[in-house]
């Protein structure tokens with residue numbers, strides 16, 4: 001287990017260049033395609049012959065979500081400067097329903113929990129009902145952008161998104177940024193809720209690395225309407241880079 005985790009995090013820096021294909025070659029990142037629990041997640045005519053990438057468009061995505069996806073996705077394409085082709089510094093992160101195929105803690109987690117564990121933000125079966133999101137990262141600028149369409153199962157105040165669901169997504173976006181160069185965990189998360197997010201709406205979440213001091217990463221996040229005119233939420237977070245043994249109770 002420890003060896004496979006070491007291997008995983010040696011390759012962690014390359015996370016952003018993962019593709020579904022890459023994941024199939026390195027299945028530790030993804031859920032086994034043979035797992036019956038994965039097949040049971042099918043509600044759309046998706047093929048589960050390979051790990052399902054939840055950050056690709058599905059029919060539940062509305063026009064705003066699609067427009068923003070296409071905008072950022074086009075920035076991920078190869079840039080041409082004169083005659084020269086350059087790799088873009090923007091990458092779309094694929095999204096599977098587990099971060100690791102075999103989570104840490106094998107020593108004390110039962111096989112049943114191991115096989116059933118799913119990423120909190122990717123465990124609602126009905127497309128469009130929960131967290132529909134896609135993450136884009138810009139390594140050069142140390143920036144992460146998430147396009148989120150919040151589904152009807154995320155209700156808090158009537159007709160609006162639950163503050164805990166917003167916090168979950170902020171933790172995900174800031175955590176993604178903090179983890180670009182290796183595993184990191186949230187030590188502190190401060191959130192100011194400025195205006196409610198209507199259920200079903202699409203928002204843009206932008207996260208920046210403000211400062212790095214040794215193991216500490218200070219990250220900020222802003223949640224706005226797609227045109228940027230309405231500020232919904234602001235947050236700051238402290239992440240600490242960790243040795244993976246930390247998650248294994250050692």
Ligand SMILES: CCCCCCCC/C=C\CCCCCCCC(=O)SCCNC(=O)CCNC(=O)[C@H](O)C(C)(C)COP(=O)(O)OP(=O)(O)OC[C@H]1O[C@@H](n2cnc3c(N)ncnc32)[C@H](O)[C@@H]1OP(=O)(O)O
Pocket residue numbers: 093099171172173175176179183184185186187188216238240242246
């Ligand atoms: C994990 C791998 C993820 C990889 C993902 C990559 C894929 C990306 C793709 C998609 C993204 C989706 C990702 C989802 C992400 C979700 C993230 C979470 O939700 S994490 C769960 C919630 N967090 C916890 O459960 C932590 C519980 N706490 C701890 O385990 C420890 O407290 C920890 C690791 C945070 C720190 O423990 P210590 O023992 O390593 O470090 P000490 O010695 O306590 O502190 C070091 C320094 O930090 C300061 N510090 C620690 N906690 C602080 C705090 N809360 N506020 C201020 N300072 C703090 C201390 O004062 C100290 O500072 P001085 O060195 O003396 O200057």
